[in-house]
Amino acid sequence: MNNSLPRLIDGMVATLRSEIIPHLDGEFARGQAFGVIYMLNNIRLRADWSPAFLGEQLAALVELAVSLGSLGVDTKFIPETAPDSSDPRVLEALRDEGDQRVCALMDWLEQQRAQLSVDTAAALDAALFRYMNRQLKWELSTSAKPMFAEISGGAE
Amino acid sequence: MTPLEQKPPNPLDDEALLRDRLSSYLQAQSGRSWTVGPFTRYAVGFSWITYGFTAREEGSSDERGLILRLGPPYGLFAPYSAHPQYAALKALETSRVPVPRVFWWSDDVAILGAPFFISEKMPGVAPVPWSGSFEAGYRQSIGAQFVSAIAALHACDARNSGIAQNDTTVENAALKQIDFWQEAGARWALKSHPMLHWALRWLRRNQPVAPRVSLVHGDYRLGNFLEQDGRITAILDWELVHVGDPHEDIGWAFLPQFAMGSGLICRLIPRDEFIAQYERESGIKVNPASVHFYLVFSLVKLALTHIAAIRCFEEGRFNDMRMPAMGTQLAPVLRQIEKLLQ
Numbered sequence: 001m002n003n004s005l006p007r008l009i010d011g012m013v014a015t016l017r018s019e020i021i022p023h024l025d026g027e028f029a030r031g032q033a034f035g036v037i038y039m040l041n042n043i044r045l046r047a048d049w050s051p052a053f054l055g056e057q058l059a060a061l062v063e064l065a066v067s068l069g070s071l072g073v074d075t076k077f078i079p080e081t082a083p084d085s086s087d088p089r090v091l092e093a094l095r096d097e098g099d100q101r102v103c104a105l106m107d108w109l110e111q112q113r114a115q116l117s118v119d120t121a122a123a124l125d126a127a128l129f130r131y132m133n134r135q136l137k138w139e140l141s142t143s144a145k146p147m148f149a150e151i152s153g154g155a156e
Numbered sequence: 157m158t159p160l161e162q163k164p165p166n167p168l169d170d171e172a173l174l175r176d177r178l179s180s181y182l183q184a185q186s187g188r189s190w191t192v193g194p195f196t197r198y199a200v201g202f203s204w205i206t207y208g209f210t211a212r213e214e215g216s217s218d219e220r221g222l223i224l225r226l227g228p229p230y231g232l233f234a235p236y237s238a239h240p241q242y243a244a245l246k247a248l249e250t251s252r253v254p255v256p257r258v259f260w261w262s263d264d265v266a267i268l269g270a271p272f273f274i275s276e277k278m279p280g281v282a283p284v285p286w287s288g289s290f291e292a293g294y295r296q297s298i299g300a301q302f303v304s305a306i307a308a309l310h311a312c313d314a315r316n317s318g319i320a321q322n323d324t325t326v327e328n329a330a331l332k333q334i335d336f337w338q339e340a341g342a343r344w345a346l347k348s349h350p351m352l353h354w355a356l357r358w359l360r361r362n363q364p365v366a367p368r369v370s371l372v373h374g375d376y377r378l379g380n381f382l383e384q385d386g387r388i389t390a391i392l393d394w395e396l397v398h399v400g401d402p403h404e405d406i407g408w409a410f411l412p413q414f415a416m417g418s419g420l421i422c423r424l425i426p427r428d429e430f431i432a433q434y435e436r437e438s439g440i441k442v443n444p445a446s447v448h449f450y451l452v453f454s455l456v457k458l459a460l461t462h463i464a465a466i467r468c469f470e471e472g473r474f475n476d477m478r479m480p481a482m483g484t485q486l487a488p489v490l491r492q493i494e495k496l497l498q
Contacts, residue, residue, distance in 0.1 A: 001483075002480075139487035
């Protein structure tokens with residue numbers, strides 16, 4: 001998920017208030033909608049992104065660091081072991097920092113490519129692709145089935 | 157709230173005020189008074205606000221159907237200028253590209269609260285990629301017109317279009333667009349995305365030379381034209397118009413997102429038929445390597461559009477739930493890039 005959980009909940013609540021409730025007929029339906037707002041506000045106070053979701057992303061970064069280390073690349077910028085914190089904000093910050101440094105590594109690789117052996121450059125490319133592939137597959141496997149036809153058409 | 161804290165009235169938040177301001181503007185432009193009817197707001201796009209309305213000029217018995225498009229400061233790609241769209245539509249009025257006639261424009265936000273232009277209202281509906289199915293005869297006819305329109309656009313003389321040329325040449329057309337979108341992405345991104353970074357580097361290494369510098373629509377696809385009784389009446393949504401490599405529009409139209417699993421370009425026409433008709437009508441030879449480059453480029457552009465939606469929603473500029481929903485599509489787009497570059 002690319003938006004923060006608090007902002008998603010705030011947006012859902014605002015949408016219910018301004019776009020949905022004014023168009024609902026019936027006291028019971030409106031009451032149910034206010035019930036959804038109330039529960040969303042409760043969730044906002046207690047929920048956060050899953051440490052298990054972020055943990056897999058960090059595990060992918062650790063795997064990349066190990067692969068790069070075996071190729072003689074300085075990997076101090078990427079965590080070599082998973083952090084012991086379970087605070088999602090700490091894990092999210094580590095993941096984002098890791099991804100930023102992976103991008104910096106790509107820039108370095110681009111500059112150094114002429115000085116590297118063909119095999120080393122290919123192995124570095126492969127390690128980076130394995131990392132990106134693992135991250136993207138994990139994102140896709142933890143995403144709901146898209147509902148764009150319903151969103152644009154207003155019907156199920 | 158004290159009087160000092162009161163915000164000035166904003167036409168973007170008040171349709172009655174917008175109508176008054178519009179009447180005044182039309183009077184100032186024509187020297188006659190106008191009666192402006194109620195607005196119909198169209199739920200299209202995430203950027204420009206689109207209103208349909210009728211207007212009658214003093215002394216005339218004809219009521220004109222018009223479209224007002226406004227580029228709000230909170231839009232997906234803000235800040236906006238109305239000039240490129242106005243210039244493109246004006247330049248194409250006498251071409252074989254079906255476009256609405258365009259009458260007025262201004263980037264002065266003091267007039268209506270945002271840059272705007274006013275055009276003719278064209279008949280028809282916009283078929284969308286994700287709903288319904290097309291009968292074969294209809295599909296083939298619309299598909300052929302879809303290709304004819306883009307071939308006609310690319311055959312136009314871009315130098316006389318009034319669109320900024322920005323020193324674009326056949327050699328630097330790709331680089332200009334990579335720079336434009338990468339700079340925009342740097343403003344929008346909330347975090348780094350390694351696959352996107354990789355793709356941008358790949359694009360820089362693999363820039364093709366354009367066959368010519370053409371007018372490029374920038375969002376040419378199913379959903380961005382009007383159709384009535386089997387005829388395309390207007391190509392819409394020119395907000396990304398610029399000069400560049402004509403393959404750019406081909407790459408965008410070829411995105412799998414618009415095929416919806418049909419195996420057809422925009423659910424309309426087989427790829428080979430598209431290319432053969434396009435080459436015949438435009439006189440431009442399609443280069444497969446350029447199509448591949450601009451397919452990757454289009455996925456990058458789509459990913460960056462999703463990133464813009466994520467930021468727009470995160471900053472609270474919109475509560476429109478379509479924004480974070482678009483944001484969830486970033487990973488599938490990056491996965492498509494990965495498959496193309498592996």
